[in-house]
Amino acid sequence: MKSHYLLVLSLTLSVAWSANTYAQLAIHGDIIYTSAGESIKDGMLVIRDGKISTIGKASEIRVPDGFRTIKAAVVTPGLIDSHCTVGLSGILNYDHDQDQIERSSPVQPQLRALDAYNSHEELVEWVRSFGITTIHTGHAPGELISGQTLVTKTIGNTVDDNLLCESRALAATLASVALKSGASSPGTRGKMMAMLRAELIKAQEYHSKVQAAEASEEQDPPPRDLRLETLSKVLARELPLMITAHRAQDINNALRLAREFNMEVWLDGGAEAYLLVDEIKQAGVPVIVHPTMIRPNGEYENFSFETAATLAKAGIPIALQAGYEAYVPKTRVVLFEAGMAAANGLSFQQALNAITIDAARLLKIDDRVGSLEVGKDGDVALYDGDPFEYTSHCIGVIINGKVVSEIKR
Amino acid sequence: MKFFLLATCIAISCSTALANSPTIAFKNCQLIPIDGPVIENGTLIVSGTKIKAIGKNDETPIPDDAKVIDVSGKVIMPGLVCTHSHIGGPAAGDRSGPIQPGVRVLDSLNILDSGFRRALAGGLTTLNIMPGSGHLSSGQTVYVKLRFGDVMPSTIEDILYVNDEGAPLGGLKMANGTNSMRDAPFPGTRGRSAYLVREQYIRAREYHSKIVDAEGDPAKLPPRDLHLETLIEAMQGKRIVHHHTHRHDDIITVLRLSKEFGFRVVLHHVSEGWKVADEIAAANVPCSMIMIDSPGGKLEARYLRFETGKILEEAGVRTAFHTDDPILDSRYFLRSAAIAVRAGMSREAALDGLTLAGAEMLDLQDQIGSLTPGKDADFIVLNGDPLSIYTKIQETWVGGERVFDRSDPDDRRYAVGGYGTGHDQSPYFCCYDQKQQGGSK
Structure with a gap:
């Protein structure tokens, strides 16, 4: 009785508070x-x-x-950053404020950005001050499967206050940053794909057992497995797999994987995506293009300032991102990256769309923002x-x- | 100070300045001379490797034998000077010790590095190439002019600035703060960092006294010591110290050491320079800034602000910019000045900071940094306001030769592509130019 009364009172208060x-x-x-x-x-x-x-x-x-x-x-x-690690990779760049990557195992789909996002991180305020009101953030590229991303507005006392989606995509990496040295796996590109396929097949089997248990009273469901549950959502096309890939060969691997398991895949990065325009278009895969001003070394060495324009011209859905930075600047500002794309072949409106409505559609939040x-x-x-x-x-x-x-x- | 300003040579350019060198007139453009007001409808006349005249169209007669290029709608300003670059794979001091001033970055540079061509696409014509900041002193820097003309440079010697004895010009790299603090024999604290530096400069003073006392008698001269010789050059003002420093207290430490030992210094990065702008101004020490898109990434850069340029300018500090390439790609150098203007720096000071201020920080102001008759014909041609994101560098000229032309497909690759473009050591050969030219995949 008492608790019921309190609940009514608190609801009344909260309505009054929010209106004010x-x-x-x-x-x-x-x-x-x-x-x-x-x-x-x-x-x-x-x-x-x-x-x-x-x-x-x-x-x-x-x-x-x-x-x-x-x-x-x-x-x-309000601008939308389609992929960053703000809130997880802190301004100090010390171990204790770097939650964007977990190194204990290469495949950890069970990790949620929700449990790692620091809504008081100073860089959230920094990007907000340039007009960025929504970010898609989460675990960084760097492990084969690094975790689930979230979408939030860039304001809020806790992560729950302005969450638009607590699990938006599962972040995967098909790039050399996910390769291990010595006897650790994955040590090669072949092994990366073999491990991903094996995990997804395990998830298929798990999902079959869950479905069988639901259909039959005699069969017990398998013990809950948070890893395989998450991958099952990917297989059911409930959770997109965002694959970071830069080299053409890795992009092609990502497309092959998408076909084999009929998953919704987003390409992230895509430094050499301009080499596979037809293939990407045919696969119906959107590209969250790397920051225009990314340092073009390593796997970005064949990048172009004009990739966003090339993809957009071909009719491939694109969005732009601030990405992840290990050093300085600790975060890029997606407004600046879009500006540089607009100066390199995208029209003003295309570049603005890539950080507003097109980003919102990609992130499936266009009913609210964008x-x-x-x-x-x-x-x-x-x-x-x-x-x-x-x-x-x-x-x-x-x-x-x-x-x-x-x-x- | 002045004595070796005059000594900075013109020697390299002299060799190509033939008697029948061509005269070229660029007319009908906006000229930003840096050392004077902007000239609308102006003419720039280049003769051989030098600037011959600059002025309004109707006040600048074009010689009869001149080749005339109509650059209507374009803007011409001096070639950009980067006071702090790591292009060419610089690696001087090794991990054996924290202070290695005798080691030259010159000996580590790879002339085939594609970074030089990208820098030209960004309008850079003169660079101070520095070894890294992981040492209190990682060695000697070198000043280069990107002479990538019709005759491409084949060795690093081809792009050096040299004095009239032919010796390469450069500064001395020093650093303090966290980058140079690491396991022994490196310092673990700021106190020890400063102590180690002081000890070496004191040794250099003593060494110099022995040389003076020997009065040229070979029997009395101490054995040559390349490290200490370099520190003496710094104390004599012949070699400018280019000092990496971020935090306000580290900046003050540099000023204190500079005063104690009398070395001329340029403060580089100065993330917290805004906190001690008056002290920097009082010491009459110039600053070279880096413009990073967000604060942090390292503790020392946590309080980095876009407003540093404005605050230093208001305090009366001479300021330039640098790329620290690869920290900032050389192709965004104009952007650094524009971001400073965004945060309140004057347009004039920002453009000066890309050119003449940087030249002064390298003691090269008599030779480069402004569109002044008699100076080297190093300049860039732009299709609009240098501080607009939509403006593109159309051409870069060094010593009267066009070294970058955006309309040339080969050059254009360096303006839009990655490190793989034309890289002699690309581990993974590919692709952009092939695709653009319709080649097979």
């Missing part, structure tokens, strides 16, 4: 890039209770009384000029209708 925290906002932009069709010159965007309630020509929209109006030269949707449309979350970035231009500034960031950054950066 929504600043009722209007944003007046010299130009609003909506990522949903035409941009709007002299546009107005109204956010009510955290959601976009109206968008259109400023001359045709009456801002409700009591709403704060913010002006900016350029307004875009464009400025009525009903979507009030996530907005404000700039004092072309957002991609070196000397422009992000002057404001809004998440769920709340101003979360007013740093001019």
Whole structure:
């Protein structure tokens, strides 16, 4: 009885609290890039209770009384980083703040970014101050299967506060960073693929046993196995397998694996993806293209600044990312990477889409974010000029209708 | 100070400056001379390896024998000077000890490294190539001019700056902070780092006293010591110390050592330079900055800010930029200045920091760094504002020769490709140019 009463009270309080925290906002932009069709010159965007309630020509929209109006030269949707390790790979770069890779075993699908993401990490604030409101983050490339990724907004006291998806993809690596030396496995590319196939076949068998137990009262289900459960989701196409691969041969291996197990695969990195345009297109696989300014050594040595443009021209879905950095800068800023892609063959709108709506579609969060449309979350970035231009500034960031950054950066 | 500024030679370029050297006039462009105001509708006249004249179109007569190139809509500025680069595979001091000033980076460089061509695509024409920061002093740096003209350099000698005795010009690399702290015989603390450096400079002073006291008598001269000889050059101001330093207290330590031993120093990286800008200004010491996209990655860079350039400029510190290539790719060097402008540095100081300020930090300002008659004809041709992300470097010229041309498919590979492009040691031969040229996979 008492607990029931408390529950009702707390629900009431939380509703009141959240209503109070929504600043009722209007944003007046010299130009609003909506990522949903035409941009709007002299546009107005109204956010009510955290959601976009109206968008259109400023001359045709009456801002409700009591709403704060913010002006900016350029307004875009809150930006989305399609793949980074922010929140797991901390600013200090000491062992104790580096949770992006677990070295105890090469295949650990059971690891969840959810349990590793530090919502107070300083680099979350850093990327947010450039207009990045949503990140797809998690375990880094570096092990054959390193763990599950999550999607969150770049604000929140705990990881749970603004989670968009607690398990978005399973991160796998088919690149030399996942190779081991000495007697440890995998030591070769052949062994990497053999180990992945063996694990996926084990998961198929596990899944068969689970299904058999569900169908029959006589058969007990197998003991729960968190590794194989996760891989079963991949096999059921519930969980995409994000495969980091740079060399053409590794990309081709990833496509072969996708065919054999009928998985939803995302290519990550893809330094040599331009060599396999037809194959990638035929496979229907999207590419989260490596940061445009990645250091092009090692497996990136045949990279091109123009890969994003080449893939986009061929009609392959792309998104852009900040990726993972082991040293300095500890994180890249996906706004800068998109700008450099726009300066190397992508159109302005293609580059903006690659960090807004196209990224949202890839991450399956486009019902909430990625464009400025009525009903979507009030996530907005404000700039004092072309957002991609070196000397422009992000002057404001809004998440769920709340101003979360007013740093001019 | 001035005496060896004058000594910095023009020797290399003299050899190709033939009497009948061609004169080329670039007309109808915007000229950014750096040492003077921007000139709209300007003409730049190059004769042989040198800049002959610069001015407004109507005030700059073009000689009859000149080849005239109409560069309407383009911008010309001096070739970029990178005060801190690791192109060419530099490796000087080894792991045997923390202070190795006698070791020359010159002896480790690979002229076939594709990084030189990428640097040209980024508009860099002069580099200070440094050994690493894992030592208190990892050795001597070397200043190079990227003479990749019609006659490609075949040895590292072909790209050196030399004095009038033909000796290569360069500085001395030093470092403090965490990079050079490691297991013995390296220092484990900052206190020991400074002590080890002081001890060596004191030995060098004593060594120098013996040489002076010997008054040229071979019997009295001490045995030659290459390490100490180098430190003497530093104390005499003949060899500038290029000092890696990030944290505010490490910066102050460098200033203290510089004062005690009288070596001329350029502070490199200066992540926390903004905290001690007034102290740096009071010491009249220049800074070369690196612009990194986020703070952190190492404890010393945790408080790195885009505003460092603005704050140093306001304090009156002379500032340049560097790539630290491969930390920043040479092809984004213009971007470094633009990011500083984003954070409040003046456009003039930022462009100066890519060119003339850097030249001064290498004692090469009489020869390069601005579009000034008499200086080397090292310049870049851009299709727009140098601080715009959309601008591309169309051409790079060194000593009056075009060394990069974006419209040339071979050169263009170096502007857009990775380390594999044209690399003599590529372990994995592939692909971009083949695909672009319609070759088989």
